[in-house]
Amino acid sequence: MSDVTVHCQRCEARCKVDDLRNPDAKMLRRSKESWGLCINCAVHDWLRNTYPPNILLAQSGPKILLYPHIQQQFTDIMRVACADARPAEINWNIIVENWELPFPQKIKPSASNPCSQLELDEIASGKRPGLGCLGPVTPDPLGGKTTITSFEELNLLEPGMGDELKRTLDRTKNTRSPDDGQK
Numbered sequence: 001m002s003d004v005t006v007h008c009q010r011c012e013a014r015c016k017v018d019d020l021r022n023p024d025a026k027m028l029r030r031s032k033e034s035w036g037l038c039i040n041c042a043v044h045d046w047l048r049n050t051y052p053p054n055i056l057l058a059q060s061g062p063k064i065l066l067y068p069h070i071q072q073q074f075t076d077i078m079r080v081a082c083a084d085a086r087p088a089e090i091n092w093n094i095i096v097e098n099w100e101l102p103f104p105q106k107i108k109p110s111a112s113n114p115c116s117q118l119e120l121d122e123i124a125s126g127k128r129p130g131l132g133c134l135g136p137v138t139p140d141p142l143g144g145k146t147t148i149t150s151f152e153e154l155n156l157l158e159p160g161m162g163d164e165l166k167r168t169l170d171r172t173k174n175t176r177s178p179d180d181g182q183k
């Protein structure tokens, strides 16, 4: 299996089918079939299906993903969720470059994601307000800082968003099976 190469269903990048899968992986699972998304598209797929990162990204655009501390937060999420993928495999520049490519599957609203594709599209195009009341924030709550390094700063930017993200991350941790870490 491991020498089979396939093309990503979304960006057509060549990827390897790897049979070394972690059965406990909660995100970015390796595909056992010879089809699926490449790692970069899979990361974007996770982001667009996870609230509130999906709303945050619809509002801000994908460029914030190029900030190292945002990437670090994602790496932390991958660790607690036992992701199959390794952070070094992710190419954030490609994710941002390919941001507008369509996905073969639509966003699935779920308990952890109340947003539909339509809502995210409308937020991205400015037709619908995002979380809370957006519009130009004056005065700038971050005093000109362009990087967010804590949940508290996220709260300053958008009341409640940092708390919501923290809750989502805690839920991700809590969905690990109880025997994790004992093997």
Ligand SMILES: [Zn+2]
Residues within 6 Å of the ligand: 008, 009, 010, 011, 012, 013, 037, 038, 039, 040, 041, 042
């Ligand atoms: Zn891809």
